[in-house]
Amino acid sequence: MRTARFIGSWLAGLLSLATAALLFMLWLRFVLGSGNDTPVAFLLIIGVGLNLMVWSLIGLIRLIDEWIHKLLGRDPFGSRRELPRRAKARIRDEDKRVTFAARSRSGARRARRTPTPVLNPDTGEFEIPKVNTDPETISLAVIIPAHNEEPVIDGAIRSALRLFDRWDIYVVSDSSSDATAEIAAQTGVNVLELLTNRGKAGAIEAVIQEFDLIDNYDGVVILDADTELDENYVKGVRDQLRDPTVAAVAGFVVAEWKPQQRTVIGRLIAAYRDRLYWLMQYMLRFGQTWRFTSVTFIVPGFASTYRTSVLKHLDINPEGLVIEDFNMTFEVHHKKLGRISMRPDTKAYSQDPFTLSDYKSQVRRWSLGFWQTVRRHGIWPSLFWFSLFFYILEIVLVAALLLLTALIFVFVLPPALFGEEVLVVEWYAAGYAAVTSVLPLSTVAVGLFVPDYILTCVVAMIRRRPSYLFYGLFYLPLRLLDSYLMLITIPQAWTTKSDGRWKSPTRMPVKTP
Incomplete structure (x- = not known):
């Protein structure tokens, strides 16, 4: 049984890899044949993101740096820092x-x-x-x-x-x-x-x-x-705390995957979150937590470790915030208490929402908490804020453009579904001609969906879960929901006062070995 499962998982990985390679070849062929006037590169940025590309490269450099130090038997730890005194x-x-x-x-x-x-x-x-x-x-x-x-x-x-x-x-x-x-x-x-x-x-x-x-x-x-710690979590934390400059260790979140306990919507949410966690941690935060950067904006509250010598200087519970983890992370950076460390050997398993209603509430709470923290701490000269500025700029622009592109797609879709008869409406025909001259339906569909789906195939290959190839077909609506909630909470961060109280979502019992 174990052998069959092992073979099946590797076959699933190969299937996902083949799908990703095929889609990439078809997408590249489409791009090369579409001409220079088609803004496919623009849609690629919306689908993948410049921050993800840049920090993936820095993460690769970090990987090489740590591999060299390990090969040479050197300890890449920095110097100690004095902590400010505070009652x-x-x-x-x-x-x-x-x-x-x-x-x-x-x-x-x-x-x-x-x-x-x-x-x-x-x-x-x-x-x-x-x-x-x-x-x-x-x-x-x-x-x-x-x-x-x-x-x-x-x-x-x-x-x-x-x-x-x-x-x-x-x-x-x-x-x-x-x-x-x-x-x-x-x-x-x-x-x-x-x-x-x-x-x-x-x-x-x-x-x-x-x-x-x-x-x-x-x-x-x-x-x-609802967190379940990996058996190597403590060892990983203590190993990272050997560096005296480390103020906090960010847990490496893994989405709990128990499809038999979930509805189809619940599985879609769990699969989507698993992909999101993988991309954000390996392709963004891994580079952001390198010893030469240390600019990550979140130490996730689901499984994080703080030195007590640092913790006593943090304002853990200020007024007006809906969540604590963004604020605690900003406090570490703003007060220059040390750096944030994150490695994949501090894994912990988290239970994601089971219903769309709980998912919406959780994402809104996270987004509101982020903007409230930005409002509370303001801007200060630092590499942290230099990085954060470009991250905020990108997520706001991409969210707005993603929603706009989705509306454009809906606008130009009727002729493909109902035929040319819908173009008899004069105002619609004029708008359709103007929009499709810049963004044809095929360009919107291929440019927006395919790069995103290729990332899904990569994660499905790594996780060896072929079901992600199915659920990945429906990730775009969740991305649109994320974008909408992120944008509407920006003004709310300046108008809504929160007391930090929360209502637990629907839970399923955590079963530990």
């Missing part, structure tokens, strides 16, 4: 209770272990580093904020228990009305219940202060309640 804010209200506090085998809370002394090349003496860079002694706490996550909280905790001791796991139930807190307490981990709904950022802030995690640990891992 830690305290939560004033006391509407919280510790439902269960786990204890270590010695009966006490986990204390931070003393890092190994390292040789200071300037003084020739061994000194305790300002931040712990010893992967053997780096202590990590796990925070799982949850609001009405009864279906998935047990699976998320069990996933964390494979890699962490129970007294290092802290669940904060953000005024849940279901059995979230009770289920968490039964697993033996630390549980904090908030009696007033504060939102995810407020819940994170509360549990950090209640258990004094900054003083007791070297780093804090923040997980969503």
Whole structure:
């Protein structure tokens, strides 16, 4: 059975590769035969994006750089940085209770272990580093904020228990009305219940202060309640924290693929997200998190790790933001607290929405959170903002042009469906002639759809999932929805005040091995 599955997966990969190669040849033939007046290159930019192309090239350079260092046996870590001092804010209200506090085998809370002394090349003496860079002694706490996550909280905790001791796991139930807190307490981990709904950022802030995690640990891992950690996650995080300039480690998100638990719409969403995650991480963020760049604008909140020496300087829960992860990432860059690291060895599996309604709500929340963070932090001279400017410029223009091109496609489609009879309407005939003289129907269809679908074939090949070839036929409507939601949330970021409270989408139980 395992052999048959292995052979089938490789056949699926070959089928996807063949489809991608065939489409590329047909598309290239179409471009070469269409003449210089057809703006196919313009449509290619809409379909793929210049940022993706540029950062893919930088990511390739990073790959070569790291391969050379590995070959030479050199450690590519940079120098240490001093962190600014800032008083830690305290939560004033006391509407919280510790439902269960786990204890270590010695009966006490986990204390931070003393890092190994390292040789200071300037003084020739061994000194305790300002931040712990010893992967053997780096202590990590796990925070799982949850609001009405009864279906998935047990699976998320069990996933964390494979890699962490129970007294290092802290669940904060953000005024849940279901059995979230009770289920968490039964697993033996630390549980904090908030009696007033504060939102995810407020819940994170509360549990950090209640258990004094900054003083007791070297780093804090923040997980969503539907996240399942890969078995190598902790090893990957500790290895990246060997670099004293690393302030945070971004988790490498993998879309959970359990098609038997989903409807057709749910599978379409999961397949679309899997492709999006792969493209964004390998072709964008991998280059953005190189040690010479470090300009990524998001440390995803589903599975991220922050040094506590950095975390204490972050304003985790400012007023008016709907989500916390964009803000925390901007804080790291704006306050020059260190760099963001990301590698594929810190994988974690995330559960994407099952319904179109939940998908729409999630994308709107993410988009609004991004623009609210841009509004809050403003612009400051830096490589980060230089990169962010061109990213924002492209996503806004591409979203607007993508929607406009879709409208053009709908406008010129009727004659192909109903014949030349529709051209008897004078105003429509004039508009049709003007539009098709610049953008023929075939050019719009081929130029907009084919490059995007080729990327789908590549991901289907890598993931060895031939079903993506089918679902990829319907990705364009989701891209249009993403573009629409991204554009309408721009003005809302300046007019809408958020309190960070959230409603969990439809969940399916997380099953851990």
